[in-house]
Amino acid sequence: MGERYVIGVDFGTLTGRALVVRVSDGAEVGTAVHEYKHGVMDSVLVATGQQLPPDWALQDPDDYRDVLRHAVPAAVAAAGINPADVIGIGTDFTACTVLPVLADGTPLCEVADLRHRPHAWVKLWKHHAAQPHADRINAVAHERGEPWIGRYGGKISAEWQFAKGLQLAEEDPEVYQRADRFIEAADWIVWQLCGAETRNVCTAGYKGIRQDGQFPSPEYLAALNPAFAGFVSKVDGPVHPLGGRAGSLTAQAAAWTGLPEGIAVAVGNVDAHVTAASAQALKPGRLVAIMGTSTCHVLNGSSVAEVPGMCGVVDGGISAGAWGYEAGQSGVGDIFGWFVEHAAPAGYDSHATLSELAAAQPVGAHGLVALDWWNGNRSLLVNHDLSGLIVGMTLATRPADIYRALLEATAYGTRMIIEAFADAGVDVQDLVIAGGLTGNALLMQIYADVTNRPLHLIRSAQGPALGSAIHAAVAAGAYTDVYAASEVMGRIDEGVYQPDPVRAKAYDALYGHYRRLHDHFGRGGDDIMLELRSIRNAARAVAL
Missing domain, CATH: 3.30.420.40 (ATPase, nucleotide binding domain)
Known part of the structure; x- marks a missing residue:
């Protein structure tokens, strides 16, 4: 028997990547990337040109199919292998990236009379407009003593499935009612590949509040909103273990990918969690x-x-x-990218230049401490209405100082x-x-x-x-x-x-200041960030 191969497809925020891997030793023999045609819709709904409210982030599910149509065949061609030697395909996705669909898996945004409705489209992981709904989910859970809330650190994120589902139910009840299923993109793309709806244990557990084989009760959901009491019927179903076989590649998906019909399709997974194996x-x-x-x-x-x-x-x-x-x-790379693209002056607008200049500094020489909340805080505060902060700037502050402070802020967040x-x-x-x-x-x-x-x-x-x-x-x-x-x-x-003992000790002192700022602005010492966000959203709503 000759060499056998498998395909891994990683659906990211802006692109999808296909990778051909040799089964016997994990050698990577071919890869290809396909950029999403519509990218992230965070200001305008492409289908209509209408403006989107603040903190929205939508995508077009056909961009994901295009990855199968283009990146997979290109990766196989780059590998120079016979497609007949491929025995399986596995996929991973950003999460929680979720979409409402009909019973046969058709996305509601592909239903003609719903294309103009923003809630009919895919909500990307960084869609943060459901923060008020997440706040209510958490408050009611604690009021009722729901046992599952502790498994999520005491707070459900605005990014997660139930917050986005509640936002849909309350802001567009018609789209909510027409959605037979509300499904993670990680599971939807597997549905496209093998023709069967499956749910994976990863997204069901982390993003869908499924613990010990159960979802939140109808009584709890009704306490949030009576119209939301039946939400579990849209997300429930057999949950499959990671590494399991979801089904076999259909003739249609085989035509898209150029792979043999009938090969194994793995149960879906999340991009971060699947990386632990690699x-x-x-x-x-x-x-x-x-x-x-x-x-x-x-x-x-x-x-x-x-x-x-x-x-x-x-x-x-x-x-x-x-x-x-x-x-x-x-927010991590997004923060560094923001500074380079929008804040650094000419001559300093590259990561390479700023990194070289910043690397020459001793720890603490810039006199700055930053909070890494440019895209809100996922852990440990679970509040996407929080915002960034830099303390210590003077007329002597230079671009490389700010850049290094931003790098350090994300490291402090990881240490927390x-x-x-x-x-x-x-x-x-x-x-x-x-x-x-x-x-x-x-x-x-x-x-x-x-x-x-x-x-x-x-x-x-x-x-x-x-x-x-x-x-x-x-x-x-x-x-x-x-x-x-x-x-x-x-x-x-x-x-x-390897950590340097001298630098590590110097960072201990700076990290102490980061923690003080973290707790003051994130744990009720001063709510100015939340108030400014509210003012901004109100002003933008008037503009819309």
């Missing part, structure tokens, strides 16, 4: 930080604990037989998360870094120094896509489970960045 980070104590526009932190534990402010803990949420923990930061895990008894021994920011040596060293832990780097530049390919190999029966496949197909470079 980073060989399934053992407890090894935290994976997938760093891109945002950062997601995932970690396996041997037991369940409730960690205030984290995104969730789910049995089997990362891999079977372990409790998977998730936390995250809503690590310490919250440790305080709850969930040990974090070391960090594996994946994602598009691993190439910034200054940023990586700052993270090692701020967290005072060694940093390992995933060897693959396509961590999520490789993780999806690993799960596809398991779904196709090439390996007994994800653990076995990860050992062979995953890849990691150990101890690439």
Whole structure:
């Protein structure tokens, strides 16, 4: 028998990437990227030209199909392999990215008389307009003593499924009623591939409030809004383990991708969680930080604990037989990109130039501390109405000073998360870094120094896509489970960045100031950020 291959497809915020991987050793033999035609609709609904309210972020689901039509065949061609040698395909998605569909999986935005309705479209993970709904979900859960709320750190995020569902129910009841199903894009794309609706344990647990086999009760949902009492009927269904086989590639999907009809289609997954397999980070104590526009932190534990402010803990949420923990930061690479594109003056408007200048500074030389909330706070405060802050600027402050302070702020945010895990008894021994920011040596060293832990780097530049390919190999029966496949197909470079004791001590003092600002502006000391956001939204609503 010749070599066999699997395909991993990573659906990101702006592009989809297909990766061809050899089953026997995890070698990456071909890749291709397809850019979404419509990108992120955060100001205008492309179908009509109408303005969108603040904090909206929508996408077109046909952009995801285009990834199957273009990136997958291109990756196979780049690999120079026979498509007949491909035995499975696996996918991962940003989350919570969710859409309302008909019973046959047709997105409501593709129904002619609903294309002009913003609520009929895909709500991307960074759609934050459901914050008031999330606030009410949390308040009512605590008032009623709902047992599941502790599994989510005490707060459900505005990004998650139920907050977005409640926003839909209250702001566009007609679209809500016409939605037979409300489904994660991670599961919808699998539906497109194999023709069967499935739900994966990862998104169901972290984004869909499914704990111990149950969703929130109809009584609780009715307390939020009587019209919302039946919401679970739109999201419920058989939940499948990660690495399982969702079905077989249909003739239609085979025509899109150029792959053999009938090959294994793996159960859907989330981009961050699937990366743990490609980073060989399934053992407890090894935290994976997938760093891109945002950062997601995932970690396996041997037991369940409730960690205030984290995104969730789910049995089997990362891999079977372990409790998977998730936390995250809503803005990381986006913050650095914002500064370079919109705030840095000419001559300083590149990451390379700013990184070189900032790297020459001793710790603390810029005299600044920043809060990394340019896109709100996911963990530990779970409030997307919070905003960014820089303290200490003077007439002597220069662009590289601000840039370094922003890099450091995101590292402080990660340290907050690590310490919250440790305080709850969930040990974090070391960090594996994946994602598009691993190439910034200054940023990586700052993270090692701020967290005072060694940093390992995933060897693959396509961590999520490789993780999806690993799960596809398991779904196709090439390996007994994800653990076995990860050992062979995953890849990691150990101890690439080590903390420097002198710099780590200097950062301890600066981190103390970060914590003071974090707690003052994020935990009720001063609500000025929330008040400014309210004023902004009101002014924009008048403009619309």
